[in-house]
Amino acid sequence: MATIAVAGKGGTGKTTICALVVRYLLARGETPVLAVDADPNSNLGQTLGVEVGITVGSAREQGFTGDREIPSGMTKDDFVQYKIQEALAEAEGFDLLTMGRPEGAGCYCFANNIIRRYMDALADDYCHVVMDNEAGLEHLSRRTTRRTDVLLVIADAGIRGVDAARNVLDLAAEMELEVGESLFVLNRAGDKARDALMPEIERLKLPLAAVIPEDPALFEAEVAGRSLLELPDGSPSVDAAAPLFDKIFGTV
Ligand SMILES: Nc1ncnc2c1ncn2[C@@H]1O[C@H](COP(=O)(O)OP(=O)(O)O)[C@@H](O)[C@H]1O
Numbered sequence: 027m028a029t030i031a032v033a034g035k036g037g038t039g040k041t042t043i044c045a046l047v048v049r050y051l052l053a054r055g056e057t058p059v060l061a062v063d064a065d066p067n068s069n070l071g072q073t074l075g076v077e078v079g080i081t082v083g084s085a086r087e088q089g090f091t092g093d094r095e096i097p098s099g100m101t102k103d104d105f106v107q108y109k110i111q112e113a114l115a116e117a118e119g120f121d122l123l124t125m126g127r128p129e130g131a132g133c134y135c136f137a138n139n140i141i142r143r144y145m146d147a148l149a150d151d152y153c154h155v156v157m158d159n160e161a162g163l164e165h166l167s168r169r170t171t172r173r174t175d176v177l178l179v180i181a182d183a184g185i186r187g188v189d190a191a192r193n194v195l196d197l198a199a200e201m202e203l204e205v206g207e208s209l210f211v212l213n214r215a216g217d218k219a220r221d222a223l224m225p226e227i228e229r230l231k232l233p234l235a236a237v238i239p240e241d242p243a244l245f246e247a248e249v250a251g252r253s254l255l256e257l258p259d260g261s262p263s264v265d266a267a268a269p270l271f272d273k274i275f276g277t278v
């Protein structure tokens with residue numbers, strides 16, 4: 027069982043790479059997978075072709091801002107667990123949990139503790155956990171008992187892309203996240219861009235684990251509203267990511 031977290035600046039390809047991980051695991055029968063969308067500005071559900079109903083965030087609001095919502099005879103604890111269960115969208119071979127809105131300024135510590143505890147327990151029911159994070163790594167920092175086996179830091183080949191990856195690493199270090207291994211993935215790049223960026227990547231002191239090329243199939247899937255799980259074998263992004271995933275899931 028492995029927990030993979032994907033992090034990086036917005037727009038670098040985190041959600042896409044999460045979907046590629048899920049696709050990889052489904053194709054190899056490494057199921058069930060728990061996919062967690064921990065980026066409120068994200069759309070992992072859409073990318074995986076899953077209809078998202080309520081989110082964990084909205085369950086928390088319901089349970090903790092209006093007591094009338096809680097059926098009599100149910101504790102808040104029970105209610106939050108029940109609501110999170112309801113927020114779990116089931117699909118073929120995987121479930122998707124969408125975290126939704128981060129908590130506001132109000133005191134939700136109690137709710138968050140329940141959510142944290144429940145999510146740690148929930149993860150035990152799965153073969154692998156794949157987590158799509160926002161740039162601030164908020165949800166990742168909240169996890170308690172479960173460590174992240176692999177943190178994939180994604181950057182694109184754009185200007186300051188590698189700098190942004192360094193920020194993510196610094197943040198992870200500051201938060202003292204328990205991470206087994208951090209790996210660097212350069213997305214939307216060819217050999218030329220990789221070579222040009224190599225000195226910068228070396229300064230990152232993170233192994234360059236994969237280079238994913240620009241893949242027209244991703245754009246086509248997006249405009250057609252198709253799930254990335256339907257990407258055909260042989261798509262450039264699928265093929266480029268496969269050796270990395272072989273390594274991650276073959277060894278953990
Ligand atoms: N290797 C790639 N080739 C072509 N398009 C890509 C590639 N990686 C990501 N994209 C596109 O870039 C956009 C942003 O990717 P996304 O995964 O949503 O980034 P993030 O989750 O980091 O914000 C999407 O439209 C996606 O289809």
Ligand SMILES: [Mg+2]
Pocket residue numbers: 037040041042065067068069158
């Ligand atoms: Mg995203």
